[in-house]
Amino acid sequence: MVDNLDVRLAKLAQKGDQRAFAEIVELYKDKIFHLAYRMLNNRHEAEDIVQETFLRVYKNLDRYDVNQKFSTWIYRIGTNLCIDRLRKRKPTYSLDADINDQEGMDGYSMLPSDDHTPESEMLISETQQIIHQAIDSLPAKYKTIMILRYIQDMSLQEISDVLTLPVTTIKTRVHRGREFLRKKLEFKL
Numbered sequence: 001m002v003d004n005l006d007v008r009l010a011k012l013a014q015k016g017d018q019r020a021f022a023e024i025v026e027l028y029k030d031k032i033f034h035l036a037y038r039m040l041n042n043r044h045e046a047e048d049i050v051q052e053t054f055l056r057v058y059k060n061l062d063r064y065d066v067n068q069k070f071s072t073w074i075y076r077i078g079t080n081l082c083i084d085r086l087r088k089r090k091p092t093y094s095l096d097a098d099i100n101d102q103e104g105m106d107g108y109s110m111l112p113s114d115d116h117t118p119e120s121e122m123l124i125s126e127t128q129q130i131i132h133q134a135i136d137s138l139p140a141k142y143k144t145i146m147i148l149r150y151i152q153d154m155s156l157q158e159i160s161d162v163l164t165l166p167v168t169t170i171k172t173r174v175h176r177g178r179e180f181l182r183k184k185l186e187f188k189l
Contacts, residue, residue: 006070014061021061025054028071031152032078038147039082041136049085053078072161075154079144079162086140134184142177149174 006027012020032053036046056077057064064073135146148154148162156174160167 004070007066010061010064010070011066013058014064021058024057024070024074028074029054032074035075035078035147035152036082038135038151039079039144040085041132045085049078049081052081056081069161072158075148075152075158075162076164079148083140083144086143130185131181134181137184138177138180142173142180145170145173146177146181 006024009020009024009027013024029050033046033050036049036053037043040046040049053074057074060077064070135143138146144163145159148159149156154162156167156170159165159170163170
């Protein structure tokens with residue numbers, strides 16, 4: 001049986017403890033936002049996903065199996081909401097889209113500096129934008145897995161649990177996603 005802080009909080013929240021649920025929100029709000037922002041590339045949509053994720057968690061706490069990892073359960077909810085949002089979108093990307101259309105700052109721009117020169121910072125920023133655009137252009141089934149694997153740093157088993165797909169399928173999609181990225185980045189970097 002899994003018994004760590006978030007599972008104990010979930011048990012308390014299942015019994016109606018509002019403070020325990022508030023602690024769950026504090027533990028996961030930034031992680032879910034980061035996941036949603038990476039998948040949707042839109043701050044407002046990511047904020048909506050965070051709210052919807054916690055609404056669903058609250059409404060379905062009675063369905064949570066305390067023998068499972070809570071993080072897997074909440075990531076599955078957030079990921080599925082993002083996938084649903086992506087499916088409803090019409091493709092809006094363009095090969096000649098202006099890079100300056102990016103909304104706000106991304107997670108990379110919030111990383112601490114190593115006292116890089118302005119020139120090296122610009123080069124790093126441009127490279128990160130190219131990689132971010134390449135990930136955004138992946139088909140949804142690869143994009144989701146690449147974000148969970150390389151940005152959320154989840155193991156193949158965790159991704160398998162979140163997406164309810166066999167680990168072999170996850171491995172194949174990671175491999176194919178890397179191949180897509182390699183081909184896209186060969187011409188840009």
